[in-house]
Each structure stands twice: as C-alpha cells, then as structure tokens.
Amino acid sequence: MSLPPNILRAFSNAPGFDEEAFCRVHDTGEQVSSVRINPAKFSDPAALSFELDRRIPWTAYGYYLASRPLYTFEPLLHAGAFYVQEASSMFLEQALQQTADLSRPLRVLDLSAAPGGKSTHIQSLLHPESILVSNEVIKSRAAILEENMIKWGGSNVVVTNNDPRDFSGLQGYFDVIVVDAPCSGSGMFRRDPDSVAGWSHDLVALCSQRQQRILADIWPALKEDGVLIYSTCSYSVEEDEELADWVLETFEVSSLPLLTDSNWNIVQSFSEKHQAAGYRFYPDKLMGEGFYLTAFKKKSAGSGPPRKGGRGKWEQVSRQVRDGLKHWMKETDFSLISLHENILALPPLMAEELALLQSLYIRNAGVTIGKWAGKDLVPDHAFALSQLTATGIPVLQLERAEALNYLRKEEIKTGTGQMGWHMVQYMGHTLGWIKVLQNRSNNYYPKEWRILKQV
Structure with missing residues (x-):
C-alpha cells in the first residue's frame, strides 16, 4: 500500500515519525493479529485451537498470534473466553494501573465503548465491587457493545446508549473516564487500506472539534482528583498533542506521565505548549497499529457530588x-x-x-x-x-462441530434422557441454553447472534 505524499507531509511534524520506515511497513501489507484472554473464564491459553506467538508486553492478558484464524468459527470466542483486540490499544492497562487505585471500588465510564475491546479489558482490571458504565452513542453499535459485554460475563457493568452531554448531569460521579475518541483513523491505515481515500485535512479538523466538544460535555461528570484517559487511533498532532494542550488550557488539570519500558519502543511525546505527556505507537517501531494515549488528573471540584x-x-x-x-x-x-x-x-x-x-x-x-x-x-x-x-444445572458438552451447529442455532441431537433446561458447553465453557423435550430439543441461542457462514 503506497501512501499519498499529502498524507505523509501531514504526519511529518508528529513526534517520532520516520517516513521511510513508516512507508516500508505499510508497503509490506503485513498484518498483526492479537487476542486478549478473559481471566475470569479462561486460564489455559494453550487450549485454544490456534497458535499463540508471544505475550504483548504492556498487558498481562494479551497475546500475539502466529497467524490469523477464522475467529467466527472459534466457539470459545462466543463463550467470552477471549476477545480479538488490536495490541497497541491494550496499553490502556498501563494507564489504568499507573493512574488509578484498582484495589478499591471505582466508578468508571468508558464513553465511546463499542464494540467493547476497551470495556472488556477495563472490566477485567477493576475491583469486583467497581461499577463500569460502558456507553455508545450510536444505537446499532450499542447493540454490538451489549452483546460483547454479555459474552464477557461481568456482573458489574451497565451498558448505556447516550450522547456525551447526557452525562453532564452526573456531577462529580466518575473516578475514571476513558475517552477513546472518534478520530480520523490514520492509525488503522495498515489494517484498513480503503480508509486512506477518505482521509483529509478537513476530516482531521472536524474530528478535533468533535473531540473538544465531547470532552467539554463529559467533564462535569469527572470527580475532583478523578482521572481522564484520552486516546485516538490517529497520527495527527491536531487530534493528539494539540488536543492535550487544549485540555490543559480549558480545564483545571495536570498531565499524568506514565512509566514505559524502553524495549517496548513506544514513543513518548510532549505537547508543544504545556508539555503534556503522551504515548505514540507506530507500526514500524513495534507490533501494533497507530495509537496515541494521554492521561490527566482533574484538580477542580466542579459543582459537587452527584445528586441522590x-x-x-x-x-x-x-x-x-x-x-x-x-x-x-x-x-x-x-x-x-x-x-x-x-x-x-x-x-x-x-x-x-x-x-x-x-x-x-x-x-x-x-x-x-x-x-x-x-x-x-x-x-x-x-x-x-x-x-x-x-x-447442579445439567450440562451438555459438545464437540467442536456440534458446538458450531449450536451457534448456527440448529437443532442439536442431545442423546440424553434428562428432560428440561441444559447449559451447552464446549471445552467446559458455556455457550448458551438448550431445552430437551420428549422427541426433540429447542436451541435457545440468540437468533441475532447466530453464525450465518459455513466453514
């Protein structure tokens, strides 16, 4: 994939940008595949049907894959045993561990949460008495978010479908707000080459304005001494370091620097005006896509605690x-x-x-x-x-082929004489319900979630 000169010029002022190496890695068309294990459900990654390569160094639960499998036909994905997620974005784990006290109950908001990568990750890191509000403004994407959070199996999650401004009434409610902001998407060029044609300077400017509006809308809901974690999948300084400067100029906050290992090859940047610490991921420097993250602590109390x-x-x-x-x-x-x-x-x-x-x-x-x-x-x-x-609930264990048939919502021959409700499992992990009747069984897998393809 050859990147247009106007795009390369636009990134020339980005900290750590190396045009020659950047172009070379995009020209190869190489794809990096990675997954994150659900620690509440899965303790033996070797049991997966695909090969894990090595651990992602900035997270306890992420792995690179030797090759990309057909995830749709992995029953354990549908059981919530693992999640397919881009490796760079798992750096959120470091940001949370280094800025928030995860040993105590917290109120956390993941504002733009669909399809659920960061929310499932956050849920795995939080104290069990914490509350995670996973929000998505777009209704169709909120449905996907809900599906993935249900599969993950956490009980301390509230899934909402709201505009950012709807949270402004929750004065000082959240200890942590994560904003993975809608952006121009240049960090995904390698994964989605078609997005190159849609990129423009106007799009970057539009996204920057939208990001400012989102942060202004959500700001009242963050408590005093609360943490804001902001990220994008954009290389554009206008959406990253310049946005960090805007936060420091607009709100009473301090930048929160993070510790990183030099072997990770993450580029630490500092915004031009106020030296806000940021962290940039480049695919020519590490195994991952383009990503930027910065964190802040709120100084002012705002309008006080949330109303009863x-x-x-x-x-x-x-x-x-x-x-x-x-x-x-x-x-x-x-x-x-x-x-x-x-x-x-x-x-x-x-x-x-x-x-x-x-x-x-x-x-x-x-x-x-x-x-x-x-x-x-x-x-x-x-x-x-x-x-x-x-x-004590009866369990029906299925082999792989039968499990895939169940996930297609086909009738399953149970071979059991016990009538009534059974949990359907694959390799000890639950996929859903089946009800065994006298001469047949009813498959209760959700119709809208079923696999439509054949192997």
Missing part, C-alpha cells in the same frame, strides 16, 4: 421467586429485581447506583437471569454466560 437518585423503576422479586431461583443460582449476596418482566441480578450497591443513573438510557445492567413463568424460570442467555449459575 430517586426510587428505581423496578421491584424486588417475591420470596417465591427468590426461593425458586435457589437451584439455579450460586449462593450470592446479589440483589434480585424485576424490571420489564426480566429478573436482574445486581452486585451489592448497584441498585443504589442505578437510581443515580436513571437519567441515562440503560440497555443492560448486572446480569439478566431470565423471566419467571408460572413456577419456573425461562433462563436468559446472559445468565448462561455469567459466573452466577449453580453447579
């Missing part, structure tokens, strides 16, 4: 339902509430937090257990992929 929430728009489940769920769920101290006919399991204190978040459009919160019908539960897919299912 009213009563939630939900009800506590009845004693009959709670007793009926005992053979379905592990013994936990989770709150059980009924919302829109669904039973939700919420970690301690989340119901109180949801009351504060009622001004937002919430797509999903906690774990949806299912619907109570008559005297029994119709279990939800999210419940199967959570960590809350009881050990």
Whole structure:
C-alpha cells in the first residue's frame, strides 16, 4: 500500500515519525493479529485451537498470534473466553494501573465503548465491587457493545446508549473516564487500506472539534482528583498533542506521565505548549497499529457530588421467586429485581447506583437471569454466560462441530434422557441454553447472534 505524499507531509511534524520506515511497513501489507484472554473464564491459553506467538508486553492478558484464524468459527470466542483486540490499544492497562487505585471500588465510564475491546479489558482490571458504565452513542453499535459485554460475563457493568452531554448531569460521579475518541483513523491505515481515500485535512479538523466538544460535555461528570484517559487511533498532532494542550488550557488539570519500558519502543511525546505527556505507537517501531494515549488528573471540584437518585423503576422479586431461583443460582449476596418482566441480578450497591443513573438510557445492567413463568424460570442467555449459575444445572458438552451447529442455532441431537433446561458447553465453557423435550430439543441461542457462514 503506497501512501499519498499529502498524507505523509501531514504526519511529518508528529513526534517520532520516520517516513521511510513508516512507508516500508505499510508497503509490506503485513498484518498483526492479537487476542486478549478473559481471566475470569479462561486460564489455559494453550487450549485454544490456534497458535499463540508471544505475550504483548504492556498487558498481562494479551497475546500475539502466529497467524490469523477464522475467529467466527472459534466457539470459545462466543463463550467470552477471549476477545480479538488490536495490541497497541491494550496499553490502556498501563494507564489504568499507573493512574488509578484498582484495589478499591471505582466508578468508571468508558464513553465511546463499542464494540467493547476497551470495556472488556477495563472490566477485567477493576475491583469486583467497581461499577463500569460502558456507553455508545450510536444505537446499532450499542447493540454490538451489549452483546460483547454479555459474552464477557461481568456482573458489574451497565451498558448505556447516550450522547456525551447526557452525562453532564452526573456531577462529580466518575473516578475514571476513558475517552477513546472518534478520530480520523490514520492509525488503522495498515489494517484498513480503503480508509486512506477518505482521509483529509478537513476530516482531521472536524474530528478535533468533535473531540473538544465531547470532552467539554463529559467533564462535569469527572470527580475532583478523578482521572481522564484520552486516546485516538490517529497520527495527527491536531487530534493528539494539540488536543492535550487544549485540555490543559480549558480545564483545571495536570498531565499524568506514565512509566514505559524502553524495549517496548513506544514513543513518548510532549505537547508543544504545556508539555503534556503522551504515548505514540507506530507500526514500524513495534507490533501494533497507530495509537496515541494521554492521561490527566482533574484538580477542580466542579459543582459537587452527584445528586441522590430517586426510587428505581423496578421491584424486588417475591420470596417465591427468590426461593425458586435457589437451584439455579450460586449462593450470592446479589440483589434480585424485576424490571420489564426480566429478573436482574445486581452486585451489592448497584441498585443504589442505578437510581443515580436513571437519567441515562440503560440497555443492560448486572446480569439478566431470565423471566419467571408460572413456577419456573425461562433462563436468559446472559445468565448462561455469567459466573452466577449453580453447579447442579445439567450440562451438555459438545464437540467442536456440534458446538458450531449450536451457534448456527440448529437443532442439536442431545442423546440424553434428562428432560428440561441444559447449559451447552464446549471445552467446559458455556455457550448458551438448550431445552430437551420428549422427541426433540429447542436451541435457545440468540437468533441475532447466530453464525450465518459455513466453514
């Protein structure tokens, strides 16, 4: 892929930019594949059907791959055992560990979270009593975000579909806000060569203005001494270092420098006006795509803590339902509430937090257990992929070919005489539910998630 001269000239002022090496790596067409393991579900990466090459050095859970598999046909992906994510963006782990106290409960917002790479990563790093709000402004992308967060299986996540300005009413609510900002996308040129034709100086200027507006909208929601982590997949100084200068000029903040290993070959930059510390990733210097990250600490208190929430728009489940769920769920101290006919399991204190978040459009919160019908539960897919299912629930173990048929929502021949609900598993990892009847079985894998392709 040959990059146009006007693009190369536009990047010439970017710290660490080496035009010759940059062009050479883009000309090769080389692709880097990487995945991140879900530590709550998966402890043996060697069990994967594809070969792992080596660890990504700035994260505990990321691996480079020797070659790119057909991820769609990996049942463990659908079970939430791993996530396919670009390696450079996993540097978020360093930013969180070095700027926030992850040993205590935190309120964290991932503002532009779809499709879910950073949110699943954040969830793996947080204290279990933390609350992660994963937001996406675009409705169709919010659906993808919700799907991936359900597969990941964390119970302390709230998925929202809101504009950044909708969070301004949550004065001083969040300890950490992560803004992976919409950008001109030049850092993905190697992965998406077609995006080169859509790049322009006007697009960079438009994105810079949008980034400023997003940060201004979200700023009131960050608490005093809270941390803002800002990132892009752009090489343009206008969206990176100049944006960092704008933050320092507009808000009462301090730049938060991070420690990096010189062997990682990350380029540390400093903004021209105020010397804000930033971190640049170039594909000619390391195994990863273009990426920029900077972090800030908020100095001013703003308008004070968030207002108290009213009563939630939900009800506590009845004693009959709670007793009926005992053979379905592990013994936990989770709150059980009924919302829109669904039973939700919420970690301690989340119901109180949801009351504060009622001004937002919430797509999903906690774990949806299912619907109570008559005297029994119709279990939800999210419940199967959570960590809350009881050990006594019948399990149907499938081989790879059968597991793929299940994920296509085809009928599965069970060969079991036990009737009723079963969890379907592959290599010990749950894929969903099946209900065994007298002469057939019903596949309850979500229709909208099913695999449509054949191997």
